Amino acid sequence: MIKSSIRVRTLFELRALLGEHRRAGRSIGFIPTMGALHDGHLSLVEIARQKSDITVVSIFVNPTQFAPGEDLDTYPRTEDADIAKLEQVGTDIVYLPDVAEMYPDGSKTNVGVEGMSDLLDGIYRPHFFYGVATVVARLFIHVQPDLAVFGEKDYQQLQIIRRMVRDLGFPIDVLGGETVRDADGLAQSSRNTYLTPDGRQRANIMSSVLHRARSRIAIGVPVEVALKEARARIEAAGFDKLDYVSAVDPATLEDLPDGPIARGQTGRILGAAWMGKTRLIDNMGFTRS
Numbered sequence: 001m002i003k004s005s006i007r008v009r010t011l012f013e014l015r016a017l018l019g020e021h022r023r024a025g026r027s028i029g030f031i032p033t034m035g036a037l038h039d040g041h042l043s044l045v046e047i048a049r050q051k052s053d054i055t056v057v058s059i060f061v062n063p064t065q066f067a068p069g070e071d072l073d074t075y076p077r078t079e080d081a082d083i084a085k086l087e088q089v090g091t092d093i094v095y096l097p098d099v100a101e102m103y104p105d106g107s108k109t110n111v112g113v114e115g116m117s118d119l120l121d122g123i124y125r126p127h128f129f130y131g132v133a134t135v136v137a138r139l140f141i142h143v144q145p146d147l148a149v150f151g152e153k154d155y156q157q158l159q160i161i162r163r164m165v166r167d168l169g170f171p172i173d174v175l176g177g178e179t180v181r182d183a184d185g186l187a188q189s190s191r192n193t194y195l196t197p198d199g200r201q202r203a204n205i206m207s208s209v210l211h212r213a214r215s216r217i218a219i220g221v222p223v224e225v226a227l228k229e230a231r232a233r234i235e236a237a238g239f240d241k242l243d244y245v246s247a248v249d250p251a252t253l254e255d256l257p258d259g260p261i262a263r264g265q266t267g268r269i270l271g272a273a274w275m276g277k278t279r280l281i282d283n284m285g286f287t288r289s
């Protein structure tokens with residue numbers, strides 16, 4: 001179903017529009033994005049559409065989650081193509097704020113979820129989750145949704161947002177959407193467009209390595225043994241640099257202890273590695289049989 005989305009660029013217009021929907025008793029579902037949309041994003045829109053009356057998607061490349069030297073300037077910006085995709089899946093409102101709208105001149109207020117933001121990806125990108133929490137908190141205040149949907153592809157981000165919502169008492173249900181993968185298993189990501197043809201051919205090794213490691217842990221292989229094998233396979237596959245492969249508690253993101261996990265126990269395996277200039281991340285859940 002193709003439906004014209006309403007494009008809104010200012011908080012003033014957004015509040016007026018959403019105020020009418022709220023007064024009419026309509027619920028609002030929200031998906032924050034940085035654009036360069038792929039099927040993974042569109043699957044999140046589908047979830048919001050099923051669970052709410054009005055679907056709002058924001059597109060904002062958030063400068064505070066990029067460190068100097070990262071890809072802020074080259075991050076793909078494809079607004080017209082993004083809006084065409086959003087219209088195909090029936091998005092009602094696309095919010096396109098600029099930097100001044102999100103960070104009014106002289107802005108000094110930041111949000112950070114300490115601890116969880118400093119693990120895993122936070123070790124390699126120490127600024128990242130602080131920028132994400134700050135912009136998502138601001139977007140939540142702008143949109144005031146009833147529910148918000150984030151991809152499980154960015155599992156650490158999803159858990160940090162859940163924690164922020166709990167700690168600050170935002171009246172918002174946070175839902176996770178399953179990772180959408182290409183046919184060979186590679187998790188879809190806006191940054192996959194940076195891969196060279198050769199890198200693209202090998203990039204799916206990350207998902208196959210995590211898949212095997214989680215199956216091994218799930219049948220009782222000691223965590224440290226499965227992780228050692230996974231790290232060796234990633235290094236042998238020609239990735240340029242391995243940041244981490246870790247198996248963690250799915251809620252706290254703390255490392256699981258060495259040894260086999262208990263029957264019925266759940267966990268999450270996460271990995272990050274560089275293929276040329278592209279940093280690939282992926283993760284999967286598991287339960288011990």
Ligand code: PAF
Pocket residue numbers: 032033034060062065132135136154157
């Ligand atoms: O996952 C993303 O695209 C971004 O981190 C988010 C949540 C839109 C915040 O800028």
